[in-house]
Amino acid sequence: MALSFYNTLTRKKEIFEPLVPGKIGMYVCGVTVYDYCHIGHARSVVVFDVIYRYLKASGYDVTFVRNFTDIDDKIIQKANEEGIPWNELAEKFIEAYYEDMEHLNIEKPTYEPRATEFIHEMIEMVKELEAKGFAYVVDGDVYYSVEKFPEYGKLSGRKLEDMMAGARVEVDSKKKNPFDFVLWKSSKPGEPTWDSPWGPGRPGWHLECSVMSRHYLGKTFDIHGGGEDLIFPHHENEIAQSEAAHGVPFVRYWIHHGFVKVNKEKMSKSLGNFFTIREVLERYHPEVLRLFLLSKHYKSPVDFSDATMLEAEKGLERIYSLLDAIKDKTRNSKEVTLSEEMIREEFPELYEKATGFSARLKEDMDNDFNTAAVIGAFFELTRTANRYLEKLGKKKAKGAQAALLKLTEEVFLGNGKILGLFNQDPREFLESLRNRKATSLGIDVNVVEKLIEERAKARKEKNFAKADEIRDQLKAQHIILEDTPTGTRWRVELEQ
RNA sequence: GGCGGCAUAGCCAAGUGGUAAGGCAGCGGUCUGCAAAACCGUUAUUCACCGGUUCGAAUCCGGUUGCCGCCUCCA
Structure with a gap:
């Protein structure tokens, strides 16, 4: 199957064909830097990070651009407040x-330009638009005239007439049409300014x-992405500007992801119901946040809560526990050369699942970047591998056994890289x-370690009453003990 | 008012025409001194509701209800 995904512009899933075979130009709207990023930004960044990783893994030469908006009303306002x-x-x-x-283990895009580095080129584009009759000047402001661009509204599926009927349109007497937007804004005293015509x-x-x-990418490029709230007016206006100025199609495929919600409501600055990335990372491991964000399809809304985050955490714990167990089993095992058939015979079910995993991942990712299905596949592999470990019992793995386990581990690590998961040492995680x-x-x-030692001693002396007393005592503090062949482990379990 | 999305078990969530992945929680069992973890079994004859198309629909079409988003800065 060929890579295909939903294109906002055509409103359907399409097979992806790059403009230049083997190469992809991708642009994603970054953040306006006037505050710390919240987990809504994290979703954008994680979703496109995974798309970027997958496109590269699929063999494309990807040029990925994500910008910083570093000049804007909100930045000026916040700076004034902070003096x-x-x-x-x-x-x-x-x-x-x-x-x-x-x-968050985000791969760096190819380029991360800042708006202020391109003031001169922006002025040039305004001049082009003015020369072509798409712009008009009022009191030092330059506006884009949406009525001059017949296709205005094609991305968001609106018509100017329909929008006029909407009540919530600001009244600005300077504009010829309420939907005209500013290309160049004259500055008030005390504001940052650049000279212009x-x-x-x-x-x-x-x-x-x-x-x-x-x-960075040319007048026409392959993929442009962002949050679904950018469809209108931001991306609509980008199309209007670029296509008016260049006379060629701007973007071939538009990808928009859904929101992070809190209590079923959109998380946003204006509602004040947002969590910053750093706040969340104080409580959860970054990979937990990644798994949470990727466990639902990127277009659907995802509801952030302690319950959903703890669920993601438990799932990740399950997989890392397996990886830890594999490490443990294969420690000190000697490298031996074995035929694939010998490894396969050790436990065909696991061998097939492990060796077939990449194809499964490709199938799911080619189908509109279905990370949720991939995660499901990882859990299936986890169960099969655990089943095999169960079969092996307490002995260390040798020969074909070790080879099969190593192979399985490699599948997790190698394919996990696409999602940016399983990147930690299991024990440390x-x-x-x-x-x-x-x-x-x-x-x-x-204190916990001391009590565990005490309990180990009691157990050795078969004083189970005392051992259980210590375990119960710890349990009251949410500490769960696990006795394993290699000693007692403990973990903390928070109530949901 | 205009445009768009979603509705799958107690909860989270895949599945877009061929007879319901996966995770969490629960229950029964194996293992264990007892637990925990892990494994095995079990948990939706059914996919908001009503019609229609089809040999066949959670999946397509029409309608109804409910929730949400965009139309103002926003990931």
Whole structure:
């Protein structure tokens, strides 16, 4: 099957064919840097990170551009509130953004341009639009005239007449049509400005994406993405600007992802019901957030709550426990050369599932980037592998056994890279989950370890009454013990 | 008012014409000193509701209800 995905522009799933065979140009709208990123931003970034990884893994040479909007009303306003220069504020939040991205294990795009680096090119584009009759000037502001662009509304499926009927249109006497938008904005005293043919001012928001995408990807490129709230007016306006200026199609495939919701409501700045990435990462491992965000199809809304996050955490714990067990079983096993058939015969069911995994992943990812189905496949593989471990019993794995387990581990690690999961050392991951929760409950790790030692002694002496007493005591503090052949392990279980 | 999306077990969630993946929770069992973890079995004759097309529909079409989003900055 060929890669296909939903194209907002045509409103259907289409087989993807790049403009230039083997190459892909992809542009995704980044953030406006006036605050810390919330988990809605995290979804955007994770979704396109996975798409980027998958396209590369599929053999494409991908040029991926994600911008920073570093000049904008909100930045100016926030900087004024904080009494610092606007560019200092932008810089601060770009740094914070990079910290968050590193925690989330986001691959760096090919280019991450900032709007302010392209002021000159933006002015050039406004001039082009003015020369072609798509723009008009009023008091130092330059507006785009939507009525001059017959296809205006084609992305969002609206018609200008229909929108006119809508009540919530601001009245701005400067505009010829209420849907005209600003290309160049004259600046008020004290605001950052750049010189232009229309006087001192700054660019309108939509312009930067038209200009930066042209700079890096050309007048027509393959994929443009963002949150579904950007469809109108942002992406609609980008199309209007770019196609009017260039006379060629702007973007071939548009990808929009759904929102993160909280209590069934859209999470947003204006509603005040948002969680920043850093807040969430204090409580959950970054991979838990990734798994949570990828466990539902990217177009559907996803509901953020402790219950849904804890569920993701348990699932990830299950997989890492398996990876840990495999490491344990194969430790010190010697490398031996074996035929595929010998490995297969060890446990055909696991061998088939493991060796067939990449094809399964490709099938699911080719089908509109169905990460939820891929995650389901990982859990199926987990069960089969656990079944095999069960069969092996307590002995260390040798020969074909070890080879089969190593093969399985490789499948998790290799394919996990596409989703950006299973990237941690299993032991460290499990301990970090535990310590994170222990800390939040104010549990002293040393005290726990001491009690476990005490219990081990009691068990050795067959003093099970005392051993159970200690276990119950710890259980009351949400600490669950697991006795394994290699000693007692413990974890923290929070109530849902 | 205009445009669009969604509705699958207690919960989360795949499945887009061929007879319901997966996870969490629950129940029964194996293992265990007892547990936990893991494994085995079990949990939707049915996919909001009503019609229609079809040999066959959760999947297509029409209608109804409910929830949500965009139309203003927004991932």
